[in-house]
Amino acid sequence: MVRIGNVEIRPLGGFPGCLLMILASLVLSAILTIGLNLLVR
Structure with a gap:
């Protein structure tokens, strides 16, 4: 389980x-x- 601030990301x-x-x-x-590609052009 990964916590980023208040959000918990649970890998399925x-x-x-x-x-x-x-x-x-x-x-x-x-x-x-x-x-x-768009940036390089």
Whole structure:
């Protein structure tokens, strides 16, 4: 369990949590790549 200020982040166990983390990382990397491409241009 991770605490950030007043917010507690509880990692989901099992398959749904794993899937959620993979999806989140994919979305974040896509956003970062697009953002960097726009900045460089």
